[in-house]
Amino acid sequence: MGDARCSFRVLRSRFALGLVVALGLLAGSAQALEVRFEPVAEGVYAYVGDMGPRTVANEGLNANIGLVVTPAGAVLIDSGATFESARKIHDAIRRVTAQPLRWVVNTGGQDHRWQGNSYFKTLGVDIIAHAQAEADMRSRGGEQLDGLRAALGSLAQGTVPTLPTRWLGKADERLELGGVVFEFKYRGGAHTPGDMLVWLPQRQVLFSGDVVYVDRLLGVLPFSQTKPWLATFAAIEQLAPARIVPGHGRVTDLKTAQAETRDYLLALRAHMKKAVEDGVEISAAIKSFDARPFMHLLNAAELMPGNASRTYLEVERE
Numbered sequence: 001m002g003d004a005r006c007s008f009r010v011l012r013s014r015f016a017l018g019l020v021v022a023l024g025l026l027a028g029s030a031q032a033l034e035v036r037f038e039p040v041a042e043g044v045y046a047y048v049g050d051m052g053p054r055t056v057a058n059e060g061l062n063a064n065i066g067l068v069v070t071p072a073g074a075v076l077i078d079s080g081a082t083f084e085s086a087r088k089i090h091d092a093i094r095r096v097t098a099q100p101l102r103w104v105v106n107t108g109g110q111d112h113r114w115q116g117n118s119y120f121k122t123l124g125v126d127i128i129a130h131a132q133a134e135a136d137m138r139s140r141g142g143e144q145l146d147g148l149r150a151a152l153g154s155l156a157q158g159t160v161p162t163l164p165t166r167w168l169g170k171a172d173e174r175l176e177l178g179g180v181v182f183e184f185k186y187r188g189g190a191h192t193p194g195d196m197l198v199w200l201p202q203r204q205v206l207f208s209g210d211v212v213y214v215d216r217l218l219g220v221l222p223f224s225q226t227k228p229w230l231a232t233f234a235a236i237e238q239l240a241p242a243r244i245v246p247g248h249g250r251v252t253d254l255k256t257a258q259a260e261t262r263d264y265l266l267a268l269r270a271h272m273k274k275a276v277e278d279g280v281e282i283s284a285a286i287k288s289f290d291a292r293p294f295m296h297l298l299n300a301a302e303l304m305p306g307n308a309s310r311t312y313l314e315v316e317r318e
């Protein structure tokens with residue numbers, strides 16, 4: 001009798017556990033990624049992605065993506081991190097417009113800018129990037145995919161590093177679709193060697209890719225170069241955009257971009273330049289950098305030491 005009651009309790013607790021797991025799965029599927037484009041200007045939209053790391057919940061879309069709708073078709077700015085997330089981006093485009101997708105632009109070589117190409121290639125659209133992104137995509141594509149598989153598991157399935165179909169070679173290029181002018185500006189790379197700006201002069205909107213970060217701290221990674229990054233930023237200042245869709249963070253204006261991207265890069269470079277000139281060791285130079293004006297930005301504590309050391313090494317080589 002005691003035994004029977006005991007096993008009934010076990011059964012009941014197993015049932016309760018099963019219920020909890022089932023509800024958890026339901027909650028999980030309710031939270032599954034849905035890409036939604038928000039309006040920025042006439043025919044111009046942005047998806048503002050998560051600002052933290054790549055997770056199953058964000059499917060590697062921890063970055064912003066743009067959409068421009070013209071009378072002759074739609075243009076996607078950055079293809080997302082995986083085949084599956086690219087499919088969700090395509091679904092989101094179809095909720096905004098009945099126009100077919102004509103072009104996909106990759107603004108740089110970071111995974112969430114181009115690893116969705118394998119999906120969009122199946123649609124037969126033009127995939128456009130700057131020629132200076134090619135070597136970076138070729139050399140890092142495989143390791144990016146390994147990283148995505150580690151972070152996303154089966155959600156990375158079907159993703160194959162797929163190069164663009166059309167390379168832009170000049171510093172300034174101009175294309176037109178359905179009367180909408182797209183200007184592409186390349187000034188030597190920034191966060192990645194192929195980072196390129198997309199400017200819509202008629203709408204006064206700039207898609208900066210990974211040249212502008214707001215709300216969260218930018219990353220100076222082993223393949224980043226702060227000097228051309230600032231030259232690229234100066235090209236943005238010349239354009240004086242009304243609105244900026246940054247690579248990361250909320251849709252913003254020039255003043256905020258200057259405070260949260262340009263001023264940090266300027267301060268970091270000035271500090272490290274002086275340290276190198278004064279013969280200060282790298283560890284002491286990292287420690288003495290006054291990070292306080294930027295510590296309110298997300299991810300600042302994690303990224304600050306690496307950013308500082310890579311900038312020191314870059315300035316030392318100049």
Ligand SMILES: [Zn+2]
Nearest residue numbers: 063110210247
């Ligand atoms: Zn990025």
